[in-house]
Amino acid sequence: MGAARIRARGAGALVILVLSCLLVGVPSAHAAFSATARSGFTASALVLAAPTASISPDCSPVGNSGKFRPRITVTQYGPVPRANGYVLTVTDPNGQRTIVDLSVSSTYSSDQIYGGQWTYAVQSQYRVPGTSNVWASRTDPKTLSC
Numbered sequence: 001m002g003a004a005r006i007r008a009r010g011a012g013a014l015v016i017l018v019l020s021c022l023l024v025g026v027p028s029a030h031a032a033f034s035a036t037a038r039s040g041f042t043a044s045a046l047v048l049a050a051p052t053a054s055i056s057p058d059c060s061p062v063g064n065s066g067k068f069r070p071r072i073t074v075t076q077y078g079p080v081p082r083a084n085g086y087v088l089t090v091t092d093p094n095g096q097r098t099i100v101d102l103s104v105s106s107t108y109s110s111d112q113i114y115g116g117q118w119t120y121a122v123q124s125q126y127r128v129p130g131t132s133n134v135w136a137s138r139t140d141p142k143t144l145s146c
Helices: 002-025
Strands: 053-061 068-077 085-091 097-101 107-109 117-127 134-136 142-145
Touching: 053 117, 053 142, 068 085, 068 117, 097 107
Parallel strands: none
Antiparallel strands: 053 068, 068 107, 085 097, 085 117, 117 134, 117 142
16 A cells, blocks of 8 residues: 555656646747837738749750759849848759858859759848848749759
């Protein structure tokens, strides 16, 4: 009878421990953000629209080798309300991702000379001043086969 009482106390202690962790001690994976725009609009979460972009993808031949090099040029994009940056994201056939800041360059040209399927998308961003935090729009990736 003594062993049963000890097990019951242990189970009760375990239940109390689990409940206290749920109510007090477990850090949350959620974060609360708020921002006030000039117009007085307050947002609890910033959701950026994806920019409308004109993109010219092509596969440039490399000499007479019969191989091609992808080249993706963004001719125009945006604007998106509250966005303060725009990027072109390109993923090569091996899964390596390259991000081109469109305020610096509007063209991606690969050094790789192999075929395959490349994906690319233009994304609007809100770069939080004074931090490395970036809020980004969703993307609608397109493909280019070279």
